[in-house]
Amino acid sequence: MLVARGKEGLCRFTPDALGRAAGMGNTNALNYLLNYKEHEILLSSAVFALQPAAKQNIPEAVDFLVQVIENPKHKSLWHGASVGLSGAAAQGNQKAAAAWKKYAAKEE
Secondary structure, three states: OHHHHOOOOOHHHHHHHHHHHHHOOOHHHHHHHHOOOOOOOOHHHHHHHOHHHHHOOOHHHHHHHHHHHHOHHHHHHHHHHHHHHHHHHHOOOHHHHHHHHHHHHHHO
16 A cells, blocks of 8 residues: 555555555554654545544544544534544544534534
8 A cells, every 4th residue: 555655646545545444453554644744645635534443433543533623724624524433422432422512513
């Protein structure tokens, strides 16, 4: 996957592939996405790619998406973050549930 990151035409698919791997518990993929700036990944790509990991209630992914929802500068990404947090909230993650509720209240 990381080789594809540097290849023209393939690099746009790398965040999605990393997100799938992170959702299956691959810590290298998770850390790559969490450090999106260092790896020249757009925040928006990282948010959507981290949805599967957050849905699996992986704490680092949940924390990342909670931070997105708590940042008014990232309002355009709140919906994407809430999608990932909904799975963690359904599994009883209180932090995810609180952030998801905050998002839902702002959308009303």
